[in-house]
Amino acid sequence: MATDHELRLRERLTRLRGLNLLGGTRLSAELEKLQRQLERIQAAPTDEEIWRSVELARHQDRPYTLDYVERLFEDWVELHGDRGRADDAAVVVGIGRFEGRTVALIGNQKGRDIKERTKRNFGMAYPEGYRKAMRLMELAERHGFPLLSLVDIPGAYPGVAAEQHGQGGAIARSQALMSRLGVPIVTCVIGEGGSGGAIATALADRVLMQANSIYTVISPEGCAAILWRDAAEAKKAAAAFKPDAVHCLELGVIDSIVPEPEGGAHTNPDEAARLLGEALRDALDELEPIPADELKRTRRAKFRSLGVYA
């Protein structure tokens, strides 16, 4: 398994080295990235480690968006409502001061206790949540605020009203809007990156993942139910589709992994926040000097290059 990937990456490396078409700087960045990925492969996680990531990503004490906001932001003002029909509590948006600059933030938010979980619909957004996020993206663009998005969603809500209010279209349009923004966008998956519900706010210049988060096209249970015809085979499904951060990095889906405290983010939220803050700041520092047009062009080119085919 690892050797297959290794070969593929080595092949890509070789092909890139022989290529004169790309701009010099971007090419060396790409080479560096591939080299890093190769180094990671030696330490590819086992099936057990993958499942541990699934469990930690869903841990009930794992810090959520607002836990990080509280630790990383000054002068935070939360904004509410999609200006159309509702305020979706599963999506938190606002502006705040982060490392000396005003930033706009979009984050998924689960609840701590049963009352809050119900209020926040277990973190599962309605189309109203995505429209609220889009409203904030427009605000960020208007005022030149960098956009941060923290992803932690089991999946977009699968309900009757969500469908009637246009769940699919809202997810599509939220991505489309992100692809048009001229401000820097940094996304970090901080728990569950659940399918369409996650990608709706993850079309970013830099996509990061915390070490114990997962990024999936379908939940392990859903995949097991369809392919193994038994949701209890979730562990097998997770091992097969590899939603952990290391594999996502290997596949070029994310740009880097944000370390967590030993034992997971929930064991030391302050330290987890410090590490996350550092990674977000570094990414922003890197992106801010880049002109808007180039940001947008490179962002689109990056996503348009994703996929493996012959």
Add this chain to the structure above:
Amino acid sequence: MSSRIDVSIEHRNVPEPPGKKHPNTCPACDSHYRDDELEAALWVCPHCGHHFTMRARTRIASLADEGSFSEEAADLRSEDPLDFFDLRPYTERLAEAEMKTGLGEAMVIGQAAIDGNGCELAVMDFSFMGGSMGSVVGEKFSRACDSAAQRGVPLVSITASGGARMQEGILSLMQLPKTVCAVEDLHDAGQPMISVMTHPTTAGVLASFASLGDVIVAEPGALLAFTGPRVVQQTTREKLPEDFGLAEQNLRFGHIDAIVPRPELRAYVTRLLRLFGPNGD
């Protein structure tokens, strides 16, 4: 909740349930037809108007001027980046789908003319692994956008898909932003996209390029839902409205522009191509 997820989506080696209808028997009115009868009727039941699933090549023949279609990227094939193995290897499923459908993947793209109007076609085929979108479908759609932009013609997309192809894991999810960015680049190049949603257009395809058409139309009775009725029912225990997720409900709630019966589709698309075309002539 997890233990109750319906597992009937993909059965294999399971005896056909008694009363399962022949593919040429209309599920709505039980009329039965020969292939050539359905072919002549564009796979629409002549008795009740039910729209049967239409294969990609048949669809192209029904829309494009004779001899005008020139396929692109026909040789693209999926790889197996995860060495995915559930009950069978992904590579085996792919080979079987190719044998069964005669197609290399779940999407066919190419240049075409419709009633003399040049355009690019991107047509999905539900028979190939449920029209699921993996790296190749994403790449083909992306190339269709580029081809349309380069030639300065509109893109006509016809979707039929169960969503992202989970055998490609997270890379299949990445086809959502990939195709979204492709449409945005097409729009920046000044070209429109006409999205025709056919049964079913769900999940990852609905939540990406299919929903980004300048004009979105659907075939009658098509299921257009991010989450299908079975999963909604099982997850939420809600009572579902009768037309839940169907084209008719989507029209009522403002998500699509029109429902166009298949026999009228060619004329409808032609009119749009003329309106979007140079000088609106």
